[in-house]
Amino acid sequence: MAGLCESVPGFLCKFPAFSDASVRAARKVIDDGFKSLVRSYINAIDALVQPLQWFLNDLERLFVNSPWPFVLIVMLGVVYFGSRNIKITIGTAVSMFAIGLMGLWNDTMVTLAMVTVCTLIAVLIGIPIGILMARSDRVQAFVNPILDVMQTMPSFVYLIPVVMIFGIGKVPGLIAVVIYAIPPMIRLTNLGIRLVDKEVLEAADAFGSSGWQKLRNVQMPLALPTIMAGINQTIMMSLAMVVVASMVGVGGLGKNVLQAINNQFFTVGFLNGFALVAIAIIFDRTSQAYGRRLQKHSEVIHG
């Protein structure tokens, strides 16, 4: 091959890149421009994220400062009434006891608060976007590629602009997690609404439903099982992302894992890892069982 390279013009051999100097100059212009842009809007940005900060702090304080038996009972209640399944409830109790015995209770609570807030925000933003996408092919054609980029872009990469804009801390971490976890919420809301039986929709039209009545009485209820699957995936992805987000200052189990990596603390790493897995399984089983219960009457049987 080397021989071949000598006999052809140079630009076919080595890819003709822009010169280092010009790339450096362009990079500097963009970076500086972005930084000064952020600096000039810093107050607005702070005001915007302040409510998030309060909400997150309050919830975290509530989870961490409440007596553990109280938190545990509420949690078991949610799991039981969500899943109506005693096995899942007992499994939850056992895992939470194990977590407490290992001294990871507080870190787990911090992570739980984070995941709860992230999921809430993802749902609040994701469902309306999903509805808009379902109502308009134009919006769908516009949003889908953005979601594709969000899902394929390595999460480390978009930590960079997030940190540049919001700095280091919990809220930037939260924003990064939401960006990472929101695509399935949007996609499955859109899909669920688009899959609603055309005949049932036609019936709603024939009785004179307005657009809003159709959404409320037909589309959302029939899409709900699919939307629940979206919420389930969003929770799972938030849990995965809180570990990565610990690099920008999010506390909890993820931070312990990060420290364990840096210091080669094998046992600590695994214990925290397992605690995350336990929470993930609890969330997953509960939300899936809840989704199945919703679906009970939804399959249409003709004849």
Next chain:
Amino acid sequence: MVSHAIEVRNLYKIFGPRGGDYVDAVKNGLGKAELNQKYGHVLGLRDINISMPAGGIMVVMGLSGSGKSTLIRHINRLIDPTAGEVLYDGVDVCRMNEKDLREFRRHKTAMVFQKFALLPHRTVLENTVYGLEIQGVSSGEREKRAKEWIARVGLAGFENHYPNQLSGGMQQRVGLARALTNDADILLMDEAYSALDPLIRVDMQTVLLELQKELKKTVVFITHDLDEALRLGDKIAILRDGMVVQQGTGQEIVLNPADDYITAFVKEVNRGRVVNVETIMAPLSGNPEGMPIAKGTVLESAARAMTSANQTLAHVVDEAGKPLGALTLSAVIAAMVTQATDEAQAA
């Protein structure tokens, strides 16, 4: 409530992005096949003119793909026409604005669907109140009215069942109760019974006829089954490739089929259940003889009445009891089997 007739006038529907461009060509004789091959548009309806009787059952019949669903969906404008008008009480449904159309659908029409189209996440009662809920009727009032209709269609006790816990026949009763609870003048039924088993279907036809005696709604009933059409229809229109090939009473169609297509359709029909005695009666000569038989009685019932009364002679009378014509048992029976004789001759 006074029922109004529905007038369909010069209605055209051409499916496709530029349907309007081809109306003139279709008016000048462009056919369905050619329109599809050359221009990629589908001819749904072509120059439909039907006057649907107020307070009566209008049956639209035709094979699959003949445009029945397309036609009935123009009456509540689930489909927009390419040209033409649909008049109800003097108003063109096709020209209503969005708000008027919604009010029209809410208060004047109700629809029953072939595949029931019930809301699977709602109970029978919650499905039945749907129309009133959309209208904004208070929940106490709408449940009271819905329960009455659920009982009328024979589903009392099933109010809290979900659709997927019911058989097809029962689901369609829910569909019917949902439509009737709306208390609308126009009842649209698109192959409402086609998905049901034959016995249940006859059952549901009886339910409809019973209710109609008292309600006198303007019913538009779609079917591909001639027996069903003849049993239910005060008037029948037969569609083929989006065109009306014949319309009239069941008897008119059976006795004078307009073309080979309809002849083939009516060949297997039991004429004894369609043809009326006044159609075959002979002029009175002298005093009426034998037993009186009411005008409008079908041949089969007349033959049964005469046989069981051991009479070979009878005369037809009108509502006032005035004699109109004479009948003999042999003439009645001959008229019932004429079709078979025709076939025997042909063979």
